[in-house]
Amino acid sequence: MANKFGLSRNIPDDVKRAVRQHCGFGCAICGTTITEYEHFFPDFVDASKHDPKKIVLLCPTHHSMVTKGIIPKEKVQESWAQPAAKDLGYSKTEHPWFKGIPSLKMGGGPLVQGTPIPIQVRGTNIIEFEPPEEGSNLARISAKLQDASGNNILSIDKNEWRVLSGSWDFKCVGNRYIFLDKFNAPSLILKMNPPNWIAIELLLTSIDGIPVKVTEEKLMIGSSTFSGGLFSNCRVGFAFG
Ligand SMILES: [Zn+2]
DSSP states (O other): BBBBTBBSSSSSSSHHHHHHHHHHTTTTTTTTBBBEEOOOOOOOGGGGSGGGEEEEOHHHHHHHHTTSSSSSSHHHHHHHHHHHHHHHHOOTTTTTSSSSEEEEOEEEEESSOSEEEEEEEEEEEEEEEEEEOOOOOOEEEEEEEEEESSSSEEETTEEEOOSSSOOOEEEEEEEEEEEOTTOOEEEEEEEEEEETTTEEEEEEETTTTTTEEEOSSEETTTTTTEESSOOOEEEEEEEEE
């Protein structure tokens, strides 16, 4: 999909990286670290190129307020000039400022440490962590969740929230990142406790029609329930199927 200048919606990786570095790897308005890219002055429809000085990093909440006109573009420009994540000096405790692969509280048992792919079901990585990119202290989170019919309900690629068709929502409440489905029910709740651990309070997905539910205490895959069966310091903490 291109605009009248033939400019593609896809922002090149090097431009995205420049935007992330400029904005301090978080929403320019609030510092939340699950983000999207927004063109300002000019808007994407009137942009002839992807200029990192004209693109801002925003969390889904603030992005939607800008799109609806609740937050004016002038405010966006101000925030670009003085991004919140930089102002906060990476110190805002509720965001996942982890230097390496974060430790996890999930599925019962002791803290899972040094495990980038905590759960894999039928070869699918349900959630994945990568160490921060250069210049950042921010662990990178990826997740892809599906409903029972195999429709994607949530997609996060290295902290970038990928907009899917349908009405999905994101909320940052205290130190919790809450991702809601179209029925306004949470599909993923991450409790951030930097620099020590992230708790997966809830994760709901389906792999090939098999329901998967993860909480801090248990893993439920189909009709099987597991607790405390995750390994630390492995690439994959728990593999099923
Ligand atoms: Zn925000």
